[in-house]
Every structure is written in structure tokens, then in C-alpha cells.
Amino acid sequence: MTPFEAMYGYNCLTPPSFLGFPNKVEVSKEMLDKMDEELGKIKKHMREAQLRQKKFYDLKRRPLEFQVNDMVFLKVNPHRSNLLLGKDHRLSPRYAGPFKVLKKIGSLAYLLELPKYLNVHLVFHVSLLKRYVSNVAHVLQDNYKLKDDGSFELQPEIILDRKERFLRNRSIVEILVKWHSYLVEDSSWVNLDDFLTHYPSFQF
Numbered sequence: 667m668t669p670f671e672a673m674y675g676y677n678c679l680t681p682p683s684f685l686g687f688p689n690k691v692e693v694s695k696e697m698l699d700k701m702d703e704e705l706g707k708i709k710k711h712m713r714e715a716q717l718r719q720k721k722f723y724d725l726k727r728r729p730l731e732f733q734v735n736d737m738v739f740l741k742v743n744p745h746r747s748n749l750l751l752g753k754d755h756r757l758s759p760r761y762a763g764p765f766k767v768l769k770k771i772g773s774l775a776y777l778l779e780l781p782k783y784l785n786v787h788l789v790f791h792v793s794l795l796k797r798y799v800s801n802v803a804h805v806l807q808d809n810y811k812l813k814d815d816g817s818f819e820l821q822p823e824i825i826l827d828r829k830e831r832f833l834r835n836r837s838i839v840e841i842l843v844k845w846h847s848y849l850v851e852d853s854s855w856v857n858l859d860d861f862l863t864h865y866p867s868f869q870f
Contacts (some may be wrong), residue, residue, distance in 0.1 A: 737764040737798035
């Protein structure tokens with residue numbers, strides 16, 4: 667696509683060649699020959715640039731491919747909860763596994779061998795898979811249960827701190843929670859009442 671077409675939505679109406687016009691003056695013919703040559707060079711360079719951009723785009727967009735019996739990690743996210751609202755409170759994804767690839771489904775999905783206790787569907791899009799590398803960081807180590815949307819329920823590990831905020835006519839108690847499979851720096855301040863609703867059996 668030319669810049670003109672990108673801006674206006676149609677191709678610029680130009681003669682295919684400057685040589686199509688009769689010329690009685692030799693100097694003018696030489697000038698038109700030169701202009702026609704330069705126009706050809708410009709078109710060639712633009713085609714080459716478009717091909718390079720397409721090749722680079724295709725390389726970046728090329729999905730991962732796995733073979734049967736390959737070991738892969740499954741990308742999972744903490745289940746969205748009212749406990750953790752706002753951009754600053756989002757926890758990063760984790761990887762579960764590794765799991766064995768049993769079969770390729772279509773061109774972009776794979777059937778995985780998952781433990782029965784996870785109790786979820788076994789086919790996942792390639793974008794949720796990561797090639798197995800030993801000692802990879804951010805891997806779930808504890809027993810966990812995945813939801814059908816590929817998320818997992820956060821589990822509190824320990825309470826690190828406590829504070830009280832005073833509003834107009836009441837006070838709110840917040841606690842700093844360290845979560846299983848997350849570092850201390852990923853700990854979150856949550857409302858104590860909301861926490862007790864979500865985790866009524868947690869031992870302080």
C-alpha cells in the first residue's frame with residue numbers, strides 16, 4: 667500500500683510512464699527519461715520495504731509449535747476478586763505445570779495431560795502455553811485448583827501488617843497479606859472484613 671492510498675483510500679492517478687507523451691524537444695525527452703527511471707526506482711524500493719515489513723511482522727506473529735510428549739507450562743492468572751481492585755493491586759500471572767502435550771488440536775490449540783484434581787477442560791490455546799525450561803521463575807508450587815477460565819484462587823500465606831484508617835463516622839481495618847507462590851513485595855493491602863468473607867477459616 668502506498669502512502670497516498672493509506673491516507674486517501676484510493677490510488678493516486680498517475681501515468682504508467684512519462685514516456686507516453688510525445689516530445690519534440692530532445693532535452694525534454696532526456697528529462698522525462700530520467701524522471702521515469704527515478705519513478706521506477708521509487709516503486710521498487712517501496713515494494714521491497716513492504717516485503718521486509720511483512721516478513722518481520724510474520725516472524726513476530728509466528729505462534730509457538732509443540733510436539734506430542736513435549737512438556738509445557740500453562741499460563742494462569744489470579745482469579746479476579748473484590749479484594750484486589752485497581753491497577754496497582756494486580757498480581758502477575760503464574761505458570762502451572764509442566765504438563766505433557768497429548769495432541770495438537772487444529773493449528774493453534776493443544777490437548778494437555780492435566781491432573782484430575784484440577785477438574786478443567788484439557789484443550790488450551792497456544793498463547794497460554796510456554797515451553798518448559800527447568801528452574802523457571804513464577805511457577806505454582808502448591809496444590810491449587812484451576813477454574814474453567816484458566817484462573818486460580820489466591821491463597822493467603824501470612825499476615826505481615828495491620829493498619830486502621832478513619833473515615834467520617836467509622837474506621838476500616840486493613841491487613842497486608844502475603845500470598846502463596848508470590849514474593850513478599852507482591853503482598854497486598856486488603857480490607858479485613860472482605861478478607862474474612864473470602865477466607866473464613868484462615869488462622870491469624
